[in-house]
Amino acid sequence: MYIERLVLRHFRNYKETTLAFAPGGAYISGANGSGKTNILESIYYLANHASFRTTRREELQTWNVSQSAVYALVTQRETGRQSELAIHLTPNGRRLFLNGKETRDLRRFTSEIAAVAFHPGTMNVIKGGPAGRRYLVDRGIFSLQPEFGQTSQHFQRALKQRNALLRRNKASSHASSLATWTEHFIETSVQLMLDRQAHVERLNRALETLVEALGNDVGLVSLQYQPAIFAKCNSSDEVLAAWEDEKRLRERCLMESERLQQAEEAMGQTLFGPQRDDFTIRFRGRESRGYASQGEQRLAAFLLVAALAIEIRQQRGHHPVILLDDVISELDARNRQVIFDFLKAHAFQVLITDVEARPQVHNLSSLTSLHVKQVGGWADVQGGVDLDSTPHDL
Template sequence: MVIRRVVLRQFRSYEQATLELDSGLTLLAGPNGIGKTNLLEAIHFAATGRSPRTTRDTDLIRHGAPLAYVRVEWDDPVAGRRVVEMALHRQHGKALRLDGRKRQRLADLQGALPIVYFAPESLALVKAGPAARRGFLDDLLGQLVPGYTQLLHDYQRVLAQRNQLLREIRAGRAAGSLLAIWDEPLYRHGQAIRQRRRRLLDELAPLAAAAAGRVAAGGAAGAGVLELDYLAAEPDGRVEGGAVSSPEGLAAFHREEVARGTTLWGPQRDDFALFLDGQDARAFASQGQQRALALALTLAQVELIHRRLGRWPVLLLDDVLSELDGKRRRYLLEAVCDLPQVILTATEPPEWPEGTRPRVIPLPLGPEGEAEPGWPG
């Protein structure tokens, strides 16, 4: 995949701007606060329907404007030139057009423009809490597996309603017997999510182990033999062990769930462990090793997307070069410089790998006055 053009209207700090891109390495360079991250965020938003850094979509709309608009045009090696357009209205939410056709569901974006986004927060993936690692799996599954985003959405709806009911039962406003109604969909959707996450992790593990080996061999010391293990949390605090193996099995925990007002079973409590030479890297690896593993997971993600979708994702590296020491920085650039497209941000150009011909785009971008086609109105 090669993104050719990004058009912004009222997105974050941009009133209007057009970014023209080429294949290969592109650096968006400029001082802090100039809008480098905003550009990668816009690409992420158009490709996935979400921002990588906020869950509140309206943050993306330029202050004082009623709506934001992003258009990304890219070349797909099979389908040719494609276009995604996202409009985001303060009151009416998001609207999507793909190749000029209005789409009702964001899930229609699945697999269209695969991206991998790597930012300083991604480097903390190993030492961060379980939510970050669940998010890593869910984001990847959302791009790879048709229907996964919808499945997650359905599960979250069931979970929210079940939690609401638990609190009503606790307050004496609902009968405890109603709970069983939610156990079946909770269990069914929850198991489906776990199964997909597990399968993904099984496929990712050898790629991540190989990448970790390369990161180590590339001079970014600290990697050993890497294993990934999905951890399904059980309500009694155990991991695995099958305390709950059917929807009926949830009944044993109803009393405690009512007392605590929250659901104690399910993939919203899961995690995955990274074992480095048999030791849990979440707890035992040095910070340098943890960052090397996060890098390995990202490189594995790029390969997995290629393997599953048959196309290389666009790699977005937001401000990570300054976070890495010289050896890791060199390794990362060498590892990714042959991808069809890598877009980086930094305040200063790095030392580029030999033989590459990166393009540096200085920011701020010049304003661009092209009239928009009549959408979103």
């Protein structure tokens, strides 16, 4: 799919702006702070219902404004079918609209649009702590299976409830409700872990194919899932057996809950489960955080995003939009070439931001040029596809 038209209404520093994009995408230039990333963020938000730089929805809305919206007219490349998607941000939450009608069917909505982003924060998956890696994996699963949102919500609720119980002092009813919530927590944990494991296996297969197709000795990137419940387990046979039998995974969780019971009661929080999981990212067979150079780490992080894009295309049947924020100037010529080779090999729509307008320098002539500047505190966009060539009222 590609975005043909995008309307931003009171989204960050956009008051009321309509943009038209070519199927190949756009090279968006502008000074620091002009509003380039805001365009990419709005598309990512529409597709993923989350921003890649904040968890606070209010931050996306123009300061002191209570109603904001992002609209997109998207075209499915394969069939030419068009649909109109919108997210309204209100003080009571977000509302989704598909072809002008409000919908709560997240699966139907997200089947129309997909987007992946590579931005400065993506590097946290390698340089930062486990939370960033869990986020990368969980968001990846959500992009492929929107129903994963429910799995994750059920798990978070069970964790919150169990933590609340652990914090309360021991009453006679406490033990039985803790046992009930432990059982529920383990049930939701096992589902989450199985989804994570399946996603890692899928991504590793995609990475292998991707790296082979790119050739030129790019270097293999792979992920290894490290569930916290196995941290004290010395037998790899036991770990393998647990992945093959859900019952054993449950038993392992229960063993951990018993082992950590006293510590949990003393600290008033859950000390086992997937909220403590981690993933190892390997580049050329070695742990990338410790061994890979800055450039190699950047390349590894990009390849993880690219593999997800390929998986989305394969599983959902359409091409996601690729959002590259502020990363081109950070790469050396060789790594840049890897990215451009990847983009050339697939018919993705790509939006690239850069402080300077230099699509020709990078041989990206299929992209139209947009330039963003601030006028009176608002973003103003010049250039791009002629709006009259896509006559639609959004």
